Amino acid sequence: MTPVQHTITDVVVHRLLKQEGAPASVELRPTACAVNDAAVRLVERLCSHYADRSSKGYGRFEDDEATYPLPYMLKAHVVERSVDFATVSQQMMTQLQACIDEETEAGGFVIIARITEGKTDTLWVAVMGEALGTSITGTLDIIDCAHLDFSALKAAGRIDLSGWQRGDERYISFLKGRGDVAPWFKRFLGCTDLVIAVKETKKLVLALNQFVENERLEPAERDAVLERAHVYLDELGETGVPVALDEVARQVCPERAPQLDAVLKTEAVKLADGFVPDRRAIRPLVRFRAAGEQWKLEFDRSGLHSGAVHYDRASDTLVLSGLPDYLKKMLDSDDQGA
Incomplete structure (x- = not known):
């Protein structure tokens, strides 16, 4: 920095x-x-x-x-x-x-x-x-x-x-x-x-995502950091305990705590202490959500590693595996009708 x-x-x-x-x-x-x-x-x-x-x-x-x-x-x-x-x-x-x-x-x-x-x-x-x-x-x-x-x-x-x-x-x-x-x-x-829980939580999520990108972590390590962050912040949100920023780095990424702590402290981020994390606002830590003109999609980050979701950058496609029976029936029915 x-x-x-x-x-x-x-x-x-x-x-x-x-x-x-x-x-x-x-x-x-x-x-x-x-x-x-x-x-x-x-x-x-x-x-x-x-x-x-x-x-x-x-x-x-x-x-x-x-x-x-x-x-x-x-x-x-x-x-x-x-x-x-x-x-x-x-x-x-x-x-x-x-x-x-x-x-x-x-x-x-x-x-x-x-x-x-x-x-x-x-x-x-x-x-x-x-x-x-x-x-x-x-x-x-x-x-x-x-x-x-x-x-x-x-x-x-x-x-x-x-x-x-x-x-x-x-x-x-x-x-x-x-x-x-x-x-x-x-x-x-x-x-x-001016401490608004949803806004502060979103800023914290953004800072965590930027941190794992800037540190160029391997995918498995990156996901582990974000998953720990989700678990930790979700527990605080469920129990109503305010965030203490000096604890976040030690709980979320102990092996790189000084680097993460420096990111969270910077004036550019302007993160306030003392807000209770909004549990909905931390979902992007472990879940992807997107929408196009003719589709909506949401899946857990872990699906990229289990094989349930495969992204092919070259062909610009996303392949889903292990579809539930009810969805396959709906797709078969619609295909036959076409």
């Missing part, structure tokens, strides 16, 4: 302070940070960490901009260009401060970055804690050194500004962690989740 080229146009770090029993406060940086090597490494690591996490949600802005003003702020910066990056980031911090007031402890450093990914304009927001480490000075003294801690990434979201302006159905993604995304962060984004 070709890595996406990131071009960082703007980045800033503010601080959000929140302790139990006290109102939230902010420390604002007056100007954007220099896009130097350290800033680039930080943002690239954030993007990589985000991409590696499979548990994401997707959605779009709420229509009520009075209650959820982030799209109003971004419109002034991105569309009208009447507000610069530093100013809009400070406005966003005011909204984040208001959303976090009801929480107990949710503070941290807030990284806001505008990044061009290929041809896509995006805005990233991440709230991250810090940890105490050790550093060595130029005189080889040992000193304490605080650093941003990616294991303490409390919330992160990505807004596809290009998709938002086009009117795409979903253009916001956010990390969900072990449960749902922090409610205060979703309020800050003003994001309504």
Whole structure:
């Protein structure tokens, strides 16, 4: 998979302070940070960490901009260009401060970055804690050194500004962690989740089919992967258990789990966690269905290997074997009548 080229146009770090029993406060940086090597490494690591996490949600802005003003702020910066990056980031911090007031402890450093990914304009927001480490000075003294801690990434979201302006159905993604995304962060984004089981299931089926094709698996191995996927997803659908994307690859294709996991995590697929698979929508994993002007046909994938169905590419024909008696009688009767 070709890595996406990131071009960082703007980045800033503010601080959000929140302790139990006290109102939230902010420390604002007056100007954007220099896009130097350290800033680039930080943002690239954030993007990589985000991409590696499979548990994401997707959605779009709420229509009520009075209650959820982030799209109003971004419109002034991105569309009208009447507000610069530093100013809009400070406005966003005011909204984040208001959303976090009801929480107990949710503070941290807030990284806001505008990044061009290929041809896509995006805005990233991440709230991250810090940890105490050790550093060595130029005189080889040992000193304490605080650093941003990616294991303490409390919330992160990505807004596809290009998709938002086009009117795409979903253009916001956010990390969900072990449960749902922090409610205060979703309020800050003003994001309504759009998880529709049938659509998400169809996207998952398409991603699985593309995976087995791209990996050029042998027919038997390809069918085994898709059949395992069908069994696994059908069990989830029957019991009403939501899909956890980080489990799919391990259950479906353990021998190629990292490759499949990478496919399911990609932003291009935009698969959401937490939907219950639609049992009808997973049938294409093990069944072919097609129709022409004068016929309709449906058969299981296994029939291609048992000999019940034979496809001859050269003659453009499909041969069915083992026809049931009632069908043979119907065909004989129709043939004699002709």
